[in-house]
Amino acid sequence: MLRLLTLLICLLAGAALRAAEPVVIYSAQKEPSLRPILDRYTAQTGVEVQLLVDQGPVLIERLAAEGDNTRADLLLTVDAGNLWQAAQRGLLAKLDSDLLQARVPANLRDADGRWFGISTRVRAIVYSTARVKPEQLSTYAALADPQWKGRLCLRTSKNVYNQSLVATLIARMGVAPAEAMVRGWIANLATAPLSDDTLTAQAIAGGECDVGLVNMYYLARLKRAQPDVALTMFWPDQAGDGAHQNICGAGVALHARNPGGAQALLEWLTEAATQRAISQLNLEYPVNVEAPADPLLLAFGPLKADTIDLSEAGRLQPDAVRLMDRAGWR
Amino acid sequence: MLAATPALLALVSLCWSWASPDPQTWDHLRQHLLLGALGNSLLLMLGSALGAAVLGTAAAALVCLCEFRGRRVVEILLVMPLAMPAYVLAYVWLASVDVGSPLRAFAIQTTGSAAWLPSLRTPLGAIALLSMANYAYVYLLVRARLHTQGSNLFEAARSQGLSPLLAFVRGVLPALRPALAAGVALVMLESLAEFGAVSVLGIDTLSVLVYRTWYGLHALPAATQLASLLLLLALLLAPLERAGRGRADARENAQRSALRPLLLGPAASAAVLLLVALLVLPAFVLPALRLAGWALQTRAEWPRLFAPMLATAWVAGAAALAILAAGLALAAAARLDRIGRSLRQIAGLGYAVPGVVLAVALMFVLVATERALAAHGIVGVALSSSLLAIALGLLARFVRVGVAAADSGISALRPALDEAARSLGASRPRRILRVQLPLLRPALTGGFLLAFVECAKELPITLMLRPFGFDTLAVKVYNATSEGLWQQAAAPALLLCLLGLLPAIALLRRTR
Numbered sequence: 001m002l003r004l005l006t007l008l009i010c011l012l013a014g015a016a017l018r019a020a021e022p023v024v025i026y027s028a029q030k031e032p033s034l035r036p037i038l039d040r041y042t043a044q045t046g047v048e049v050q051l052l053v054d055q056g057p058v059l060i061e062r063l064a065a066e067g068d069n070t071r072a073d074l075l076l077t078v079d080a081g082n083l084w085q086a087a088q089r090g091l092l093a094k095l096d097s098d099l100l101q102a103r104v105p106a107n108l109r110d111a112d113g114r115w116f117g118i119s120t121r122v123r124a125i126v127y128s129t130a131r132v133k134p135e136q137l138s139t140y141a142a143l144a145d146p147q148w149k150g151r152l153c154l155r156t157s158k159n160v161y162n163q164s165l166v167a168t169l170i171a172r173m174g175v176a177p178a179e180a181m182v183r184g185w186i187a188n189l190a191t192a193p194l195s196d197d198t199l200t201a202q203a204i205a206g207g208e209c210d211v212g213l214v215n216m217y218y219l220a221r222l223k224r225a226q227p228d229v230a231l232t233m234f235w236p237d238q239a240g241d242g243a244h245q246n247i248c249g250a251g252v253a254l255h256a257r258n259p260g261g262a263q264a265l266l267e268w269l270t271e272a273a274t275q276r277a278i279s280q281l282n283l284e285y286p287v288n289v290e291a292p293a294d295p296l297l298l299a300f301g302p303l304k305a306d307t308i309d310l311s312e313a314g315r316l317q318p319d320a321v322r323l324m325d326r327a328g329w330r
Numbered sequence: 331m332l333a334a335t336p337a338l339l340a341l342v343s344l345c346w347s348w349a350s351p352d353p354q355t356w357d358h359l360r361q362h363l364l365l366g367a368l369g370n371s372l373l374l375m376l377g378s379a380l381g382a383a384v385l386g387t388a389a390a391a392l393v394c395l396c397e398f399r400g401r402r403v404v405e406i407l408l409v410m411p412l413a414m415p416a417y418v419l420a421y422v423w424l425a426s427v428d429v430g431s432p433l434r435a436f437a438i439q440t441t442g443s444a445a446w447l448p449s450l451r452t453p454l455g456a457i458a459l460l461s462m463a464n465y466a467y468v469y470l471l472v473r474a475r476l477h478t479q480g481s482n483l484f485e486a487a488r489s490q491g492l493s494p495l496l497a498f499v500r501g502v503l504p505a506l507r508p509a510l511a512a513g514v515a516l517v518m519l520e521s522l523a524e525f526g527a528v529s530v531l532g533i534d535t536l537s538v539l540v541y542r543t544w545y546g547l548h549a550l551p552a553a554t555q556l557a558s559l560l561l562l563l564a565l566l567l568a569p570l571e572r573a574g575r576g577r578a579d580a581r582e583n584a585q586r587s588a589l590r591p592l593l594l595g596p597a598a599s600a601a602v603l604l605l606v607a608l609l610v611l612p613a614f615v616l617p618a619l620r621l622a623g624w625a626l627q628t629r630a631e632w633p634r635l636f637a638p639m640l641a642t643a644w645v646a647g648a649a650a651l652a653i654l655a656a657g658l659a660l661a662a663a664a665r666l667d668r669i670g671r672s673l674r675q676i677a678g679l680g681y682a683v684p685g686v687v688l689a690v691a692l693m694f695v696l697v698a699t700e701r702a703l704a705a706h707g708i709v710g711v712a713l714s715s716s717l718l719a720i721a722l723g724l725l726a727r728f729v730r731v732g733v734a735a736a737d738s739g740i741s742a743l744r745p746a747l748d749e750a751a752r753s754l755g756a757s758r759p760r761r762i763l764r765v766q767l768p769l770l771r772p773a774l775t776g777g778f779l780l781a782f783v784e785c786a787k788e789l790p791i792t793l794m795l796r797p798f799g800f801d802t803l804a805v806k807v808y809n810a811t812s813e814g815l816w817q818q819a820a821a822p823a824l825l826l827c828l829l830g831l832l833p834a835i836a837l838l839r840r841t842r
Contacts, residue, residue: 024798030809030812030813031809032809050798050799051798051799052715052798053809054793054794055545056545057544057545057548057550058686058690058794061550061690061693061694062693062697062714065693065694065697065698065714066697066700066701066714067701068701069697069700069701069704071712085548153429156532157546158529158538158541158542158545158546160545163546191429191449192449192451192532193532194429194430194532195424195529195530195532196811196812196813196814197814198430198814198815198816199429199430199814200430202430202431203429203430205435206429206430206431206432206434206435206438207435207438207439207444208429208430208434208435208438208444218814317546317548318546318547318548318549321542321546321547322358322547325358325362325363326362330532330534
């Protein structure tokens with residue numbers, strides 16, 4: 001028994017000491033989506049990049065708790081809301097980088113240079129080509145029309161992409177019209193909100209519903225795996241403000257130990273060549289206008305994306321969540 | 331005292347959260363979500379407790395009191411669902427029969443609508459799933475009890491002319507009350523803290539609300555305050571748990587009859603086998619086969635699962651050892667004085683708290699320790715993302731398992747043996763090492779195995795406190811399912827089940 005205890009203590013104590021580290025990213029993006037890109041960086045520059053993967057809010061709490069003892073150099077999230085939160089709590093450093101400011105459009109980065117978008121993800125309408133004609137679709141709000149009763153599938157309101165979407169819609173329309181719209185959506189639901197976008201797409205393909213809202217890379221991924229699937233993308237609000245987009249972005253931690261390395265990595269991520277690779281790997285849109293998007297995405301047609309400042313998505317997220325609760329969006 | 335510290339720390343930080351009130355968030359919660367979430371939590375708790383109690387008791391009675399062809403196999407089959415985490419069971423079933431599945435697509439093609447197919451994404455569906463996932467706890471506990479006393483009581487009741495069913499209900503069931511109470515308490519706590527399965531089923535329970543408040547509303551204090559509500563509910567179960575400890579007459583029945591009292595004829599045997607199949611097939615066999623099918627599609631990724639598998643085994647093993655040691659300490663302390671009893675009670679509350687809350691509380695404490703160390707010049711110690719952190723978190727969460735095992739072991743210790751050793755001049759440590767611990771070994775081994783399975787299946791604590799790049803199988807499953815890549819989650823999920831099967835079956839063998 002004693003032997004076991006000593007073994008136990010040694011095992012655990014040994015594991016508590018850690019080795020030295022180069023650029024450390026606290027990432028909400030999963031490893032398979034990042035690793036190939038980061039390996040390219042290591043191959044080109046010799047700098048090792050370490051990832052701590054967890055959910056956005058958890059990473060923010062960790063950063064906040066660690067304070068000046070943090071090991072993070074970069075905070076990378078899959079939505080603007082969490083980046084905005086981190087900036088609000090004073091966890092990110094202000095960068096003065098001409099390169100980043102030139103490459104990343106103003107609405108996809110923080111006005112004070114605390115965070116920058118790396119790729120964008122558009123949340124748009126996916127529809128069944130067999131049962132819906134594109135002429136029947138127009139705006140996000142139009143999905144609340146009676147003609148879609150029992151034909152709409154939505155992901156749960158617990159997902160940050162839906163929260164950001166509602167947040168920017170609140171910014172564009174105002175709370176009351178946005179709430180009326182969401183109530184209309186809920187009334188049109190064919191089934192209780194689903195747990196992820198892939199299920200939404202599958203439900204439409206299977207005939208449970210005819211239209212839904214998904215991030216375009218889910219559909220692109222599905223199309224890559226099953227080219228014959230009878231689904232395609234429709235960009236909403238093209239005549240109006242444009243389709244809602246969110247970012248996968250990052251900021252340098254205020255107390256980073258390797259801020260220079262972090263900034264260099266961030267600048268490299270927004271380079272045209274890297275942007276193209278990211279688009280190919282993850283099927284997201286590049287932020288750098290000089291980089292071409294993956295052909296699968298271009299096949300969905302020309303896109304006019306909403307140029308609203310994404311800080312709004314962060315600022316209005318709690319309001320969006322409260323709206324969704326009031327409207328009964330589970 | 332040391333053993334209860336992680337749980338205590340977590341509880342203290344939970345109470346601390348009330349120091350920062352958030353009336354705005356609470357207003358919103360009260361108006362729209364709280365009652366519903368509370369209702370759902372209670373519904374699931376009670377429903378799954380009932381389901382698990384019925385299934386577990388019936389299963390245990392069948393294998394302990396009846397003799398029929400294939401009984402040995404059935405005995406093992408019935409414990410297998412323990413190895414499958416509830417969230418895996420949920421997502422496999424959803425992918426197979428719920429919205430988006432080929433089954434429903436087929437139904438729509440042939441009949442025009444799938445509305446007539448039952449949906450799992452309802453409270454009833456959740457109760458069914460949780461019952462299937464958790465009945466094994468009741469099964470194991472009731473079975474252990476029936477082994478020692480069941481046949482005698484049953485035969486005594488039968489000898490009075492009662493039919494088998496009545497004999498069971500009147501003669502045996504009352505004696506099973508402690509075991510049932512303990513099992514039901516365990517199942518209720520599991521349901522209370524369950525997050526993965528209920529969230530994918532779309533049921534909004536309190537644990538789901540905790541996440542929602544933190545992630546969606548960015549109100550961590552309010553979220554932790556909500557979590558303390560869960561603790562309150564867990565405290566309500568204390569009387570049940572006390573009933574479970576009951577009379578300590580778990581003495582081994584020296585003259586345990588090898589014959590089961592009730593021999594079933596061929597028709598009855600077939601019926602029993604059918605019933606068992608109806609339980610075990612959906613609860614384990616079919617999902618496992620489905621997972622295997624998906625896993626075969628991602629054959630290329632298999633080699634990359636070796637490291638996570640080792641990681642899981644290591645983490646679960648080390649944590650289970652710690653849980654056992656702590657459980658022993660707490661159980662012994664509880665027999666000494668009141669403080670010990672309270673400590674045991676407090677430590678056991680960790681089971682009811684959702685892992686994410688415990689993990690956050692622990693992270694705060696460890697990060698603060700790191701900062702304090704750094705301030706004194708001791709840099710480079712990564713406490714808050716280390717195996718130590720995970721072990722502490724798992725300890726806080728699952729120490730109850732160790733306590734329960736130690737309790738049942740200690741209550742079976744006969745003081746006479748200890749007295750004899752003392753009269754022969756053995757010192758206290760020697761007595762503990764050479765007399766008491768070996769006697770406790772069966773119960774402790776059982777506790778270790780159960781703790782191992784629980785730690786292997788666990789997700790939020792492991793996710794939050796793990797060292798950089800250290801993925802366990804559960805983390806891999808989460809990474810895949812959160813991206814909607816359910817096929818990719820199959821191979822690690824299957825491995826997780828297999829890893830949990832070994833202890834589950836070993837647990838069974840030992841209590842024969």
